[in-house]
Amino acid sequence: MQLLMNYTSTMNQSDSSKTELVVAAIEIISENFGSYTAKLYQEYYMDKSPQQIYESVQELLNEVVGPTKTAEILKKLNNPNP
């Protein structure tokens, strides 16, 4: 949670949709890959576009938790290009 609060405080208000996406993405990564991995991805997503963030999470999950679980988890994440 602290991780998410730190991240949101560093984001500009104009980036609110990206912020929401990143917060959700970091939460998903933290749940599945642990807090240490989430921290690494938090920094990595700083300069990535919403589409790149979405695809990165999708790719990670597909490999590790499988397609069924991925589809279920990704419902939390709004696809920037549906």
Add this chain to the structure above:
Amino acid sequence: MKNKRLFFSLFLSLIFLFSAGMYYFAQFPDWFKITQIIYLVSPFIAVLSGFYLVKTYGIGGSRGKVFLFFTLGLLAWFLGDVLWMLFSVFLDIDPFPSVADVVYLISYPLLLTSVLIEVFTNKISWTAKKLVPAILLSAFLIIFTSYYGIYYAYSTDATMLENIVSIAYGVGDTLIAVLIIFVLMVSLEYQKGQFFLPWIGLFMGMIFMVFADILYAVYYEPYGLLIKTYQYIDLLWIASYLTFSYSQLCIASIVKGAQDKIKPKK
């Protein structure tokens, strides 16, 4: 990733084959000390691989906590084994009942906590297709553990303390039999994903553990008299610890893989 998995499975299989070979060639009771020292290698590896996985996940998230409690449960089993060996092999004291049993029994609430955190975090989809075989398997194990571990464990010749400790093990094993259903459900959530195999490994490890405990409860006397055939029960416990180690190392390597993906290449 596949190379690492292959390495882990080869390394742990070699340890199992070496342990099995030592038990096969051992002359009991003369080699009892040696087999007991060899036995301790497997829980020690399980504890080390558990802490490595916790470090890889990080302690902050729920997954880190799942494996922290799981590893603490393994640590309790390892310390129980060390104390049991110290009393029986080096101090020549009857280890049952003793402080070793208290340490062993601590592991059950730790494992329960671990699995419960996982179940609440994972948001399992409880479909009938997954649930029915899991319940059937679990019910089969519960009947065995409650009969042999609780009902059969009571002895009119034993002291009250001995009976309480014996039955506590039975209750603990019945609890694991219930937890198995959850571990299987979590495993099935990961079908076609890299987490599937390691979680099936955790499930298999628990099955080995429960079967070893049941056999120990049934053949407690010949096992205690160091009759060779019954010493092979130890191999089921060893298999259980090594399967846990394999799963933990695989999960750690998958998580490391996710971390390495975004690390700048040197």
